[in-house]
Amino acid sequence: GAGVSQSPSNKVTEKGKDVELRCDPISGHTALYWYRQRLGQGLEFLIYFQGNSAPDKSGLPSDRFSAERTGESVSTLTIQRTQQEDSAVYLCASSSSGRYNEQFFGPGTRLTVL
Amino acid sequence: DQQVKQNSPSLSVQEGRISILNCDYTNSMFDYFLWYKKYPAEGPTFLISISSIKDKNEDGRFTVFLNKSAKHLSLHIVPSQPGDSAVYFCAASEASGTYKYIFGTGTRLKVLA
Numbered sequence: 001g002a003g004v005s006q007s008p009s010n011k012v013t014e015k016g017k018d019v020e021l022r023c024d025p026i027s028g029h030t031a032l033y034w035y036r037q038r039l040g041q042g043l044e045f046l047i048y049f050q051g052n053s054a055p056d057k058s059g060l061p062s063d064r065f066s067a068e069r070t071g072e073s074v075s076t077l078t079i080q081r082t083q084q085e086d087s088a089v090y091l092c093a094s095s096s097s098g099r100y101n102e103q104f105f106g107p108g109t110r111l112t113v114l
Numbered sequence: 115d116q117q118v119k120q121n122s123p124s125l126s127v128q129e130g131r132i133s134i135l136n137c138d139y140t141n142s143m144f145d146y147f148l149w150y151k152k153y154p155a156e157g158p159t160f161l162i163s164i165s166s167i168k169d170k171n172e173d174g175r176f177t178v179f180l181n182k183s184a185k186h187l188s189l190h191i192v193p194s195q196p197g198d199s200a201v202y203f204c205a206a207s208e209a210s211g212t213y214k215y216i217f218g219t220g221t222r223l224k225v226l227a
Contacts, residue, residue: 043158043205
C-alpha cells in the first residue's frame with residue numbers, strides 16, 4: 001500500500017553542510033507534520049502543514065531549519081549549516097483533515113552530523 | 115518542560131501475562147490521547163486512542179484507561195505476546211490549533227516467551 005515514504009533513509013553529513021530531507025505523504029492527506037527523535041528521547045514536534053501553508057512552525061529549533069510543501073503533497077525539511085546536535089531521526093506524518101484522524105508516520109530519515 | 119511523561123523506560127513481562135504501561139501529563143488542555151507502537155527502523159504506528167469524555171477504550175487485547183483528575187493514562191495489553199515487544203509512546207493533543215501530538219519519551223516493552 002502507499003504509505004508515507006521518506007528519503008533518504010540515512011544521511012551522514014559533515015558539520016556546517018546543508019541537508020534536505022524529503023517526505024511523500026499519503027495521497028489526499030492534507031495535514032503533514034514533521035517530528036524529530038533524538039537519541040533516548042521522545043518525538044519532538046517541529047512543524048505542521050495544512051495544504052501548502054504552515055500555520056504552526058513553533059517547534060523549529062532555530063532559523064537554520066526550514067520546510068516547505070508543494071502541490072499539497074511532497075514536503076522538504078532543510079537544515080542549513082548542520083550542527084552535531086541536529087543528529088536525530090526525522091519523522092514525517094500525514095493525516096486527513098479533522099480532529100480525530102490518526103497521523104500515519106513514515107519510517108524516518110536518520111541524520112548523523114559528524 | 116516535559117508535558118507528557120513516561121517514567122518507566124523499560125518493562126519486561128512474561129508471555130500471556132498483562133502488560134501495563136503508564137503515562138502522566140501536565141497540560142489540562144489536552145483532551146485527546148493516543149498510544150503508538152514503534153519497532154526498530156520503522157515509523158510509529160497507531161495503536162489506540164481515547165477522548166477525554168471517556169475513561170476507557172478497548173480494542174481487542176488493548177485497553178486504554180484515562181484518569182483525568184490524576185492526569186494519568188495507562189495502556190493494558192492482555193494477554194501479552196512476544197510480537198508486542200516494541201517501544202510504546204504515549205501522545206496527547208489539545209482541542210484547539212493544529213492537533214499536533216506531544217509525545218512522551220517511550221517505554222520499551224519486552225515480552226518474554
